[in-house]
Amino acid sequence: MSARPATPWLAYGSLAASMALVGSYVALSKPLVAALPVFLLAWLRYLIGAAAMVHWLRKPASEPALDRHTHGLLFLQALLGNFLFSLCMLFGVSLTTASAAGVIMAAIPAVVALQSALFLRERLDARSGAAVALAAVGIGLFSLDKAAPGAAAAHGTWLGMPLPLWGNALVFAAVVCEAAYVVIGKRLTGQLGARRIAAIINLWGLALMTPLGLWAALRFDGWALLSLGLWALLLFYGLAASVWTVWLWMTGLRHVPAARAGVFTVMLPISAATIGVLFMGERLTPLQWLAFGVALVGLVVATLPGRTPTRTTDPSAG
Secondary structure (H helix, E strand, C coil): CCCCCCCCHHHHHHHHHHHHHHHHHHCCCCCHHHHHCHHHHHHHHHHHHHHHHHHCCCCCCCCCCHHHHHHHHHHHHHHHHHHHHHHHHHHHHCCHHHHHHHHHHHHHHHHHHHHHHHHHHCCCHHHHHHHHHHHHHHHHHHCCCCCCCCCCCCCCCCCCCEEEHHHHHHHHHHHHHHHHHHHHHHHCCCCCCHHHHHHHHHHHHHHHHHHHHHHHHCCCHHHHCHHHHHHHHHHHHHHHHHHHHHHHHHHCCCCCCCHHHHHHHHHHHHHHHHHHHHHHHCCCCCCHHHHHHHHHHHHHHCCCCCCCCCCCCCCCCC
16 A cells, blocks of 8 residues: 655745745845846856855766756756846846736746646646646735836837837746746756756856856946945845755755746745835735735645655655
8 A cells, every 4th residue: 555645845845945035135135236237246146156056066976977968958947047037037127017027927837837747747736726826816916016116117119119018028038937947947856966956057157147247347336335235245145046045946846846836936026025024114005915815825725735645755755
């Protein structure tokens, strides 16, 4: 008789902590974006990550040597999930409204589920489907009620299309990139450890960003204006974005289907809003509180133990 597999609570906790940390450093890095050019900030992030993870590059005896296919997956994950995601999101948000961007970002769980079905052949059961839907509704409700002064869209056109539409398209491209990051990560965690994945994709990100970062550094003349507090915040940003969040996400993803893991992206806006309320004097409306409740119900649905026994060789057990 096959035993019911253990619920991977540590994996769920790692996924939730990773996205919560992303939301935290996004909210706390606003002073950095105001003080440093985007390309320079991203380059410094990769440099900090490379210095912190150099000892994670060594191949453990238990892992196979990297073949061409695995190298390709690592490059794609860095290109899509780190490099292009950051650029599409930063430039997209600058052209559209914050509320519109938030509504589009609500599609992440659904796009992850779709890509998981297409590329990983994962079947989306009713419970996971309900969790994805609740997560999307929760983020969407929150974003619709989040419009604030100063979040206006850009004016003008490019190639005959209004700039806000270009911004929305870039944000959706970032959503697709983030979903690909999750799906490719699921493939890689079956072959490599979380630490080595984090270190290698950070090196690829550094290689991709270095030309733009050097160009921005040579044009930047405000080094003397950076305070000790900003340098400390930059260190936190670099470690959180390149090291901690990636390691936590890959650790959890090893034991959870990619489609279900995508539901945990709801922790990103939740944690960002929490930081705003606790440290930046922001207030939430009743609709936003309701949205958070719906999103958290989605997490509960995603983490409920399954009712049907499966194989006893669950990698999350033990």
